Amino acid sequence: MATEPKAVINTADLKLDHWKQGAFYEGADTSFGALLGLAGLGISYNEVPPGKSSCPFHNHHVEDELFYVISGAGEYRFGDERHAIKAGDVLGAPAGGPETAHQIINSGTATLVYLGISTMAKTEIVEYPDSGKFLAKTNRDGAKPGRFRHIGRPESDLDYWDGEPGA
Template structure:
């Protein structure tokens, strides 16, 4: 059943998900671009507790991101630099290599609340410089063999597991 999109959404009406991962990562957040009928633009609402980050340090090869700080203070790690951030700041994260890698960290004493806005490429490669990983993914749902549940391609790996182009191909 298709979900009806809206043209106006109040943040207070969103269903937020609370999650934690290890000692550094925690957020109360949700993505809601699809609720607005957006297919080429993603938007998320994020509340990050003091001392935490909502994601690892990463860069996108295709998608651009923009963040708008609603409340709180923190640090914007961008490339090899760190910038103090506060309510009203707008942060850019253009597509590129490790020089555009970014991460928002709450260094304050209250929740850091921000919106994340991004282009939604059909295919994306994301690198994680701190851990040496990469993510290859598609954002286009494809129908599975049964013709019902949508599925997406998503693979996380490391460059050292690189295979030859012909590896495993019949007759190669």
């Protein structure tokens, strides 16, 4: 049974999912755009402890992202630059190549809290410059299976005709 979209949500009422990956990645977050009835806009609430990041350095080919720092301080990697960030800062991450790759790191002493807002493309390619990976994904509403997702590296590239009958 679908939940009726709300006109107003208070972030204090959101149920956060806490997770940890290795020594550097950790956070408590949730996505809530759907709770507001927003089909084309993704919104996340994120809490990142000191010394951690919630995601690898990455760039989107299709989706634009914007981040709003609610509290705490940190560092914003953007392309080849690093920027000090604090409460009240708005960070842009437009779609593009490695020059728009971005990552938020909590280099402060308190929990870094921010909102992430993004366009929600049906198909997206994400590159990870630090590790040389890419992610290809698509979401197809109502289709079975409803999505395709693959993470790989360019060196595992196959020939277009590989495995095709009669090729």
